[in-house]
Amino acid sequence: xxxxxxxxxxxxxxxAVPGDKSISHRSLILNAxxxxxxxxxxxxxxxxxRSTAGCLRAMGVSIEPLGEPGSFRVGGRGSQLxxxxxxxxxxxxxxxxxxxxxxxxxxxxLAVLTGDGSLRSRPMGRVVxxxxxxxxxxxxxxxxxxxxxxxxxxxxxxxxxxxxVASAQxxxxxxxxxxxxxxxxxxxxxxxxxxxxxxxxxxxxxxxETDDLALTLxxxxxxxxxVAVPGDISSAxxxxxxxxxxxNARVTITGVGLNPSRAGIIDALQMMGAGDALRLENRRIxxxxxxxDVVASSGSLQGIELGGEIIPIMIDELPVLSVAACFAEGxxxxxxxxxxxxxxxxxxxxxxxxxxRMGADIAARDDGMVIRGVGGLAGADVESHQDHRLxxxxxxxxxxxxxxxxxxxxxxxxxxxxVFWEHLDTLAG
Ligand code: S3P
Numbered sequence: 236x237x238x239x240x241x242x243x244x245x246x247x248x249x250x251a252v253p254g255d256k257s258i259s260h261r262s263l264i265l266n267a268x269x270x271x272x273x274x275x276x277x278x279x280x281x282x283x284x285r286s287t288a289g290c291l292r293a294m295g296v297s298i299e300p301l302g303e304p305g306s307f308r309v310g311g312r313g314s315q316l317x318x319x320x321x322x323x324x325x326x327x328x329x330x331x332x333x334x335x336x337x338x339x340x341x342x343x344x345l346a347v348l349t350g351d352g353s354l355r356s357r358p359m360g361r362v363v364x365x366x367x368x369x370x371x372x373x374x375x376x377x378x379x380x381x382x383x384x385x386x387x388x389x390x391x392x393x394x395x396x397x398x399x400v401a402s403a404q405x406x407x408x409x410x411x412x413x414x415x416x417x418x419x420x421x422x423x424x425x426x427x428x429x430x431x432x433x434x435x436x437x438x439x440x441x442x443x444e445t446d447d448l449a450l451t452l453x454x455x456x457x458x459x460x461x462v463a464v465p466g467d468i469s470s471a472x473x474x475x476x477x478x479x480x481x482x483n484a485r486v487t488i489t490g491v492g493l494n495p496s497r498a499g500i501i502d503a504l505q506m507m508g509a510g511d512a513l514r515l516e517n518r519r520i521x522x523x524x525x526x527x528d529v530v531a532s533s534g535s536l537q538g539i540e541l542g543g544e545i546i547p548i549m550i551d552e553l554p555v556l557s558v559a560a561c562f563a564e565g566x567x568x569x570x571x572x573x574x575x576x577x578x579x580x581x582x583x584x585x586x587x588x589x590x591x592r593m594g595a596d597i598a599a600r601d602d603g604m605v606i607r608g609v610g611g612l613a614g615a616d617v618e619s620h621q622d623h624r625l626x627x628x629x630x631x632x633x634x635x636x637x638x639x640x641x642x643x644x645x646x647x648x649x650x651x652x653x654v655f656w657e658h659l660d661t662l663a664g
Pocket of ligand 1: 260404428
């Protein structure tokens, strides 16, 4: 599907973005193995979360809609799931494949996990290797590094593991496996990554001890927990940047989750000088997570240097931050972000190629990008590269660029944000 974007006179209004994708996956997976029934509200209706729900249903988990959009009842099966009769399809979702691998490693049956072309090219050795150390039997293509993955789970040994990358998907995979291990699992992280699994498992009665970047999880069963999923900060980030770079904008995004392990984008935009043009209002705690309404209006931004610990806590927002950098004064340098190369697309290569078509002064580095602000962009024909966040970042660029921008592959936005294009029309009037 192609979408044509033209800079509107103004950008204004208020909206609620879909439920947080990371919390949605975890609310389904963890409640699926809990000893009872839980209610989830505000569940993301994106393609990725549907993939997780489909896989769990194929293993006998009941996930029943409750009438209200985003409300579901999950019937936990305790620690024992049912052997699936067919391959499990994780679609485009790295989170589904990696978290479910950890879950399946502790299940006494055979399961095969596959996904779309993008997911089948993403690195799975990072979960296969430690799961094999725990005693799981897993095979995959190309020396067990690529999906499809065939997993025959069973009893697991506890391990102490130094994680080579700061990945919440790897951490969560090993925590799920650790619940079924014969002793405490110790994970050492190189930097903090999103901690939704730690928070939710703790709320479900798991024993987890943290000491700086080390985490110890004890095996055990989970109690069900009701989850009210907050708005996804990764989706809200598109409108934050749109508001800041459009010359006549005031946009409010209500109920955005601001977990500190996710909120790096707010800090980065403040470092760029957003100031009062990016405000947090009505701050509150909902379902154990900090939440606020975010108000973004036209502002002026400066280039910054981004690297180190902030990178994992805003990893998914780097493509849209690159758009902001094109409209900023001066140079923005992003480093320590080599993980971008193994996302839904190689986000360093694809961000550079597509923003270049719009007149950006942007260059790739092995572990990031260097962007010189040019004060604006020009509409062009651009590609999503089967990457939802790239499609939406380019739409935001198009909202502030001169001339028409045509986005090919616009349907990819539905992976995390099915109503993105409707929301864009609402704000653009
Ligand atoms: C996610 C973790 C991140 C992120 C992805 C969702 C999660 O991946 O990029 O979109 O829900 O755990 P990594 O943990 O592999 O960096």
